[in-house]
Amino acid sequence: MLSIGARSQDRSAESPLKGKTVYIPPMAYGSGRAFAAAFRAVGVDADIVPPSDGRTLELGARYISGDECYPAKVTVGDFMKVLERPDVDPSRVLLFMPTADGPCRFGQYAPHLKNILAANGYEGAEIISPTSENSYGGLGALSRTFVRTGWRALVAADILQRMLLRYRPYEVVKGSVDEAYGICLDDLCDAIENAPLNPPRQLQAIRDSLVRCRDRIRAVSIHRDPSTPLIGVVGEIFCRLNTFSNEDVVRRLEEYGGEGWLSDITEWVWYTNSETFRKLRLAGRLYSKDGLVAWIRNRVQHQDEHALLAPFREEFAGREEPDIHEVLECAQPYLPRDGALGEMVLSVGKAVYLAKKGVDGIIDISPFTCMNGIVSEAIYPRVSRDHGGIPIRNFYFDGTQSDLDRDLGVYIELARSYQNRKAAARA
């Protein structure tokens, strides 16, 4: 049995996945790297896939049928790029592909990928997924430790990303915040990978790293301009967070003089937790063993998040991420959670929350043909009407976007005009 507190290089000797490498598609770059560090913390070799590029889209188009959503094309393309490398032995590869229940195609990605691998001679490569049979259970006795480490990694990476987006629009020297962020990410990944696995000591090590990161980014020279339009960014989780898929839309917003407030990954985790409670309640099993397990997990996750966010209270004042119940409450008049499922509820609820917080505009990032984006787009005119005419605009991506710059330029002008007449002051 692995001794708690061992260094990561000792841990690999005990890993049930020894000799394999997990490849993670970086939904968000920082979160992907931090999540890979969480795997390494329990002795499993892991890394994010190499950066997406033209070859990604070429391979994605070759291996999918064309009916799938854009995130499927990007992730399949990136995975196949790894597998076609001459130095990679597919039988030592584990491809990380989360799954989810829900109304859209996402739940089919993992089975679909399995079929693609089988049909193209890559049967040896396996898929690792949080809810499939070949789950974190593959980590044996370390699966619980991994789940908690992975959660802390995601929370910490979200915090770092928020710091990046709070400072980058105002940097005096171009590139200086990105540079500080890069150093911070290395620091955080090192802390996650090498911290003791004992929960309190691990939490302390990650928190210490975040405090160093906070101070490092704070030390970068910036010039804040309160008249900068603040734009809430909601939408489909992969496309919203993956800068390759969305053509780095938040950075481009910044180039047009805006600041982005991007919905993060943990929002989805809180939503799935809350869905678990709703389903248990519907089945009359809220007060059952499953209910107790869900309650404990939710509580522990809240405690971890609270501890990691504590050093950033001042930094994020006025930019607090809402409790999931508040998001669902905001969505209620438009898409009640009992009648609609998934990201459309979050996008609409978050758009309402952001409008109340006084943002100057909201954009919804979705893959072309994404059901969630299409439903949300139909609701937004009403949300806008109910909130002083705040400009809300959908941006769809499929790798062929050509007018993004023109559209963003026009959109920022709309946000500026709303900023001058809006009733809700920014917190």
Ligand code: SF4
């Ligand atoms: S959320 Fe949209 S893009 Fe993602 S799988 Fe569902 S339909 Fe496709």
